[in-house]
């Protein structure tokens with residue numbers, strides 16, 4: 001892990017991939033709702049791709065398509081811990097690289113069982129695409145490194161597209177505007193904060209998990225992610241003056257999540273309210289799908305800001321590689 005004194009005037013490749021991701025959103029294929037509501041969907045991926053699969057699965061369920069997200073390593077080894085024997089789901093495999101061993105195995109073994117497989121990837125011609133009946137591909141920012149930034153947003157966008165989401169200019173403007181509004185807030189909020197909690201429910205839960213993983217990868221910080229109402233059931237014991245809580249409000253539960261935000265603030269946490277009250281509150285779309293997508297770049301930037309305060313190069317995260325392949 002290289003300790004560098006980042007040049008605040010000159011953003012690094014990771015930061016460029018965050019700020020410059022929006023043309024890649026616009027260039028992503030526009031999908032139409034095309035999944036059979038009568039066929040359950042299993043969404044598989046690893047790391048960030050698994051967390052995005054969680055948010056896409058929640059969106060699919062609310063759209064009437066039964067879906068669940070399963071880590072690719074679980075689906076490829078223990079499919080019946082997710083669905084009973086004899087189930088005939090369609091498999092959606094999410095992978096930026098298309099080379100992650102568990103995800104390729106999940107697709108390959110699903111096809112061997114006669115299941116249909118759709119690959120959502122940023123890598124045309126990758127191994128995953130050779131084990132899929134359909135490939136949905138969105139190329140990512142060329143400077144994106146080990147940590148998934150633009151590609152995470154793109155895989156979420158592709159998945160939401162299958163649920164019927166259509167990207168608009170307003171979504172792009174909202175995500176970019178949030179990114180620029182959030183930066184000075186993040187830099188002011190981080191002083192003395194070393195415990196990072198991400199809270200989100202429904203379609204926002206996978207994004208909360210991804211925000212926690214991103215910050216952990218980029219800044220070597222201990223992070224937690226929970227459904228908001230779960231947080232009181234034990235994990236809240238860690239809250240004190242070192243806590244920064246990122247609350248991704250769901251439009252359906254804003255009122256009770258605001259109660260939680262007030263409780264966390266009373267215990268010493270600094271609360272960033274995305275879509276609802278906090279020490280700082282950011283207005284977001286009332287559509288949970290649009291909210292999940294448009295908040296993601298800001299969460300990527302938060303990880304970058306914490307890495308910078310710690311003098312860490314987010315482009316060279318400790319122990320990580322761009323692709324995890326198993327022997």
Ligand code: F1P
Pocket residue numbers: 046047048049094095096097098099100103146147148320321322323324
């Ligand atoms: C999955 C993944 C990433 C992680 C790191 C290692 O990659 O676990 O989520 O950030 O880059 O690989 P992929 O299957 O989406 O290519």
